[in-house]
Amino acid sequence: GGEVDERVNRSTKIFGGFISFIWSTLISILIYNKKRIHLTVDNCFDQSVMIWNVVVANGQYHGGGMWVAPRAAVDDGLFHVTIIGDFSLAEVFWNLPKLYNGKLLQLKKVKTFVGKRIEASSDQQVLLDVDGEQPGQLPAIIDIVPKAVRFIIPK
Numbered sequence: 543g544g545e546v547d548e549r550v551n552r553s554t555k556i557f558g559g560f561i562s563f564i565w566s567t568l569i570s571i572l573i574y575n576k577k578r579i580h581l582t583v584d585n586c587f588d589q590s591v592m593i594w595n596v597v598v599a600n601g602q603y604h605g606g607g608m609w610v611a612p613r614a615a616v617d618d619g620l621f622h623v624t625i626i627g628d629f630s631l632a633e634v635f636w637n638l639p640k641l642y643n644g645k646l647l648q649l650k651k652v653k654t655f656v657g658k659r660i661e662a663s664s665d666q667q668v669l670l671d672v673d674g675e676q677p678g679q680l681p682a683i684i685d686i687v688p689k690a691v692r693f694i695i696p697k
Contacts, residue, residue, distance in 0.1 A: 543595045544669025545570045547676035563606035571634055579664040579680065583623050584657035592628040598660050598684055599624065604674075608641045613654070619688030620656045627651035660684040 549566040574594070581596060582588045597604065599611035599622045614622035629637070629651055640646040647654055662668075663681035670678055
């Protein structure tokens with residue numbers, strides 16, 4: 543998330559984006575302290591949760607191939623929210639391959655929701671990640687705007 547972005551932005555890219563993301567992810571995992579946030583997804587979820595990460599996805603992948611929202615579709619007009627919950631450090635490392643092979647959603651400490659409006663806040667500093675950039679921190683309200691981008695495709 544935002545912690546990884548901040549680290550990637552401060553690091554060298556001499557070995558390429560994928561290696562930078564992997565390295566920054568591993569370092570972030572080692573020093574990261576889980577955060578408690580209050581998360582609301584439309585009317586289907588409204589709770590305070592302890593998290594490693596929350597992904598609000600329009601597409602299936604992020605961060606160099608992490609498959610965090612296998613059911614997401616960019617044209618369905620919905621966000622797919624993946625909550626990566628209260629894992630121990632050992633559980634994070636053990637399950638790291640599942641970020642890349644699509645099996646993340648099989649874990650009991652991972653929850654998913656679908657919605658059009660996402661609200662998140664925290665008493666702690668929680669950095670945001672927006673498409674690989676780190677634009678700020680919580681609180682945040684995220685609304686989807688269906689079909690807001692039109693494409694012209696030549697015949």
